[in-house]
Amino acid sequence: MQEYKIESFDGTPIHCYVWDEVENPKAIVQIVHGMAEHAGRYAAFAEFLNKQGYIVFGDDHRAHGKTELFESVGHHEGDIYEDTLNDIIYLNNYFKTKYKLPTMVIGHSYGSFLSQGFLQRGIDVKGVILCGSAYMGAVGIAGAMLVAPLHFFAAGWRPKFVNKMSDVIFNRAYKGEKGASLWITRDAAEREKFIADPLSGIDMSINFDYSMIKAFSRIYKKANLAKLNPDTPIGIFSGTMDPIGGKNASKAVQLQELYKNCGVKACELHLYDGARHELLNETNREEVFADMLVFINKCFE
Template identity: 35%
Template sequence: MYKQMKLKATDGLDLHLHIWDEVENPVGVVQIVHGMAEHGARYNLFAKRLNQAGYIAVADDHRGFGKSALDEASLGHLDGETGFENMVEDEVIVRTYLKENYPDLPYFIFAHSMGSFIIRTFMAHHQVDGVILSGSGLQPTALLKMGQIITKQRVKKDDRKRSGFLNKLAFWGYNRPFNENHNFSWLSRDVAIYEAYEQDPFCGPVVGTSGFFHNLFESIRVSQQSETVESVPKDLPILLLSGSADPVGHFGKDTPKIALALEKAGVEDVTYKIYEHARHELVNELCKETVFQDVIDWLNAKTR
């Protein structure tokens, strides 16, 4: 069945949790970590497929997003100083809940986009039985530094101010390769998906604050720095997934680079797959059933 609950974060925030546990004899549990400007409920179909395969699925709404946002004014906002650290710690809280409630089950993470940047840092410090990163990427250090210089100044003035400029900076050029003439066509080839995204009050209408964008750039910077990569456990199984038309991963180019960096750091079990013509949200793409099965096959191999 599907249910919802609240978990108390270390700073007292009520994290909203989505739980799909319609499984008679579970073989594992998967923690789903969503991307920016979305929420955990969007992974409903993916979670149901995981249930059918014997895996309990759990997703939180990140602080500042979905039902974890305190109010409309807090939607799309993260504290300018501690937001990224808080988001990593929130995933630790979810991990603790899962380990306490399903102590005998293998524990996996599926992390998408911004969630992947959080988990690339998380997995360097916390034990996991396997990690799947979807729609991840790399950014030039110079670009990140420029973004952080701009956001640091804005955070000092007002970290809650909405920024159309920073929104454009973060998503600059993402739609350029596509001809659908829609703000969110870079997410998926499925028209119904990006039209629903635009209408979802927890997604399309959300413009992040200066505090959010400062933390977004920080999450990317920390996730790809050598100290983080080198701290990843050498025996951690990792699966990297991307679309060849995903602008976040520079159209499939970043995924092999991330895999190579992990392998150079000594991580022994790193595999990746790039889906031809697929865009950013693989679990919402036209090829989603193939993606679901590839994820389940990988999970099954690791649980064995």
């Protein structure tokens, strides 16, 4: 694995991880990580895909990981969602040109919402996986109105109580269990790694929250949904105990229905009973790896 920075569309240096030690590679998989984490956490999955003939790369998004100075992690100026989406597009084109191979995208959580926006940009990719995702159409306008006053006065504020409150709310479903970040995965060892990682579980700024909520009000508009390429296969992967995906993955089901109603010809839904938010770090991750590989292989047939 290599790590280096690439100047993005606006000159911002973006920290990238590249797993390219592959003999006769057949395609490229771009990983788009979630909120309050970094792309380095996907090494095990990337190495698995390397063995299957795929080059893998990912970046630390704006406000995340090694793209920021440590003291700045959690915040970035500007429209963070929109600028990060443009970074993802820029990097997709960069690595597609570098290796002269087709690409597909796997987005997790916040990365899946970036990938939902990516699907509307007309970029030539062979498929998209949305992991730990949901339909968030009801959040956009109302959420933006609630956060707007805070954004006006304190865009750079990184309130610690938001992270703590979210953890408490998300953990309620796991009765009889104790500890932090229960909603992340059933695997206690993986939870401990997440908690111990100084670049994971970080406090995000009001500007970050505002930019993401505003994006929800855009990506579900009819005019933008009309930009979807019906021939791009979409795979939605969700655990039934993932609070982001709703009770029994109801919001993941809604997302599949949305794409089908928009004319997407191939939109698969893979549900994992009892699994939580980070499927790639779950106790049944080998099953998830194998299922994703089947989908990826189909995309490049």
